[in-house]
Amino acid sequence: MRKLASFLLLALPALAAVTGTVTNRTTGQPQANTTVTLYKFGQGGMEAADSAKTDAQGNFSIAKDPAAPGPKMLRVEIDGVTYNKIMPPGTPTTGVALDVYNASTQETGVKVSKHMLLFEPAGNQVTVNETLLIRNDGKTTWNDPKNGTIRFYLPAAVNGAVDAKGTAPDGMPVPIPTDKTSTPGVYTAKFEIKPGDTRIDLTYVAPYTTGAPLEGKIATKDDNTYLIAPNGVTLAGDRLADMGTEPRTQAHIYGLNDSSYKITLTGTEAAAPAAEAPADQPDNSGPQIEEIMPRVYNQSKLILVLALGILALGFVVLYRASDTAKESHERGRR
Numbered sequence: 001m002r003k004l005a006s007f008l009l010l011a012l013p014a015l016a017a018v019t020g021t022v023t024n025r026t027t028g029q030p031q032a033n034t035t036v037t038l039y040k041f042g043q044g045g046m047e048a049a050d051s052a053k054t055d056a057q058g059n060f061s062i063a064k065d066p067a068a069p070g071p072k073m074l075r076v077e078i079d080g081v082t083y084n085k086i087m088p089p090g091t092p093t094t095g096v097a098l099d100v101y102n103a104s105t106q107e108t109g110v111k112v113s114k115h116m117l118l119f120e121p122a123g124n125q126v127t128v129n130e131t132l133l134i135r136n137d138g139k140t141t142w143n144d145p146k147n148g149t150i151r152f153y154l155p156a157a158v159n160g161a162v163d164a165k166g167t168a169p170d171g172m173p174v175p176i177p178t179d180k181t182s183t184p185g186v187y188t189a190k191f192e193i194k195p196g197d198t199r200i201d202l203t204y205v206a207p208y209t210t211g212a213p214l215e216g217k218i219a220t221k222d223d224n225t226y227l228i229a230p231n232g233v234t235l236a237g238d239r240l241a242d243m244g245t246e247p248r249t250q251a252h253i254y255g256l257n258d259s260s261y262k263i264t265l266t267g268t269e270a271a272a273p274a275a276e277a278p279a280d281q282p283d284n285s286g287p288q289i290e291e292i293m294p295r296v297y298n299q300s301k302l303i304l305v306l307a308l309g310i311l312a313l314g315f316v317v318l319y320r321a322s323d324t325a326k327e328s329h330e331r332g333r334r
Contacts, residue, residue, distance in 0.1 A: 018062040020096030022054050026139045030058025038062050039073040079103035081141050081192045101141045109138025110193055115222040121265045126208035134198040141194045148188030151219035155206045163203040169196030186219045217260045225256040232270030237263035
């Protein structure tokens with residue numbers, strides 16, 4: 001009997017399907033006494049399979065690993081904020097590292113690095129796709145459940161109707177709630193801003209007459225703000241810096257050096273012309289787009305917003321280097 005008990009004790013670690021360590025990057029210490037839950041993805045969505053608590057060294061061991069195919073996910077909650085670790089099929093299930101952070105209602109270390117607004121007029125309305133790229137260089141998560149975090153502006157005619165999605169660092173787009181603030185026309189996104197890069201996408205539709213003034217405000221303090229018109233649409237207004245046309249889509253991009261805008265839109269969106277340059281001889285006459293794959297999860301509307309937003313981001317990032325690229329190309333030809 002004693003031999004059987006000894007055998008079972010030795011076998012217990014081998015039965016553990018998922019092991020790892022949770023570290024609090026705010027304090028730099030192991031996160032003790034915290035519940036780690038293992039989820040599987042099924043036809044009905046995420047389903048909790050098993051959970052375990054971390055020990056004094058932040059270590060955890062989950063014995064029940066579901067045999068269902070597909071990815072799995074580990075989840076930890078700290079200060080009301082959840083942290084997820086996606087585990088694609090074939091990912092090692094031992095020694096998994098999970099990072100968490102303390103949360104604060106203060107936005108220390110947070111800035112909006114890029115803010116892009118794409119205007120798509122059609123008929124008697126205009127669809128606005130707005131993307132904010134937010135960088136948190138601090139060691140705490142900015143989370144304010146009562147007041148929200150990132151602010152944004154909506155025209156009065158929209159009546160608060162906005163499709164809002166948030167993408168946490170290494171996460172997937174998820175719907176997020178929004179709410180009014182005490183400032184007229186300004187709303188807040190109730191989404192935590194974790195250390196790293198967060199993305200917020202907003203889509204709303206407003207009444208619009210071709211050629212009439214369209215006014216809006218920028219409720220955040222942005223490092224860079226850009227207004228974008230798709231191919232076939234002309235955008236005009238004051239206080240705009242013409243950044244040129246993106247070669248692949250022919251979208252026209254303008255830098256905004258103000259906290260508000262008043263523009264007019266004319267024309268109809270047209271398909272981008274087909275590329276004519278051979279594959280082995282790329283056209284270097286204009287700014288090139290950095291290849292960044294969008295996070296796509298079978299949401300066609302989100303695909304359009306992400307694709308155009310990323311397109312604008314790559315163009316803007318590389319635009320300033322275009323002159324240097326041209327000179328290098330010319331020297332190479334000589």
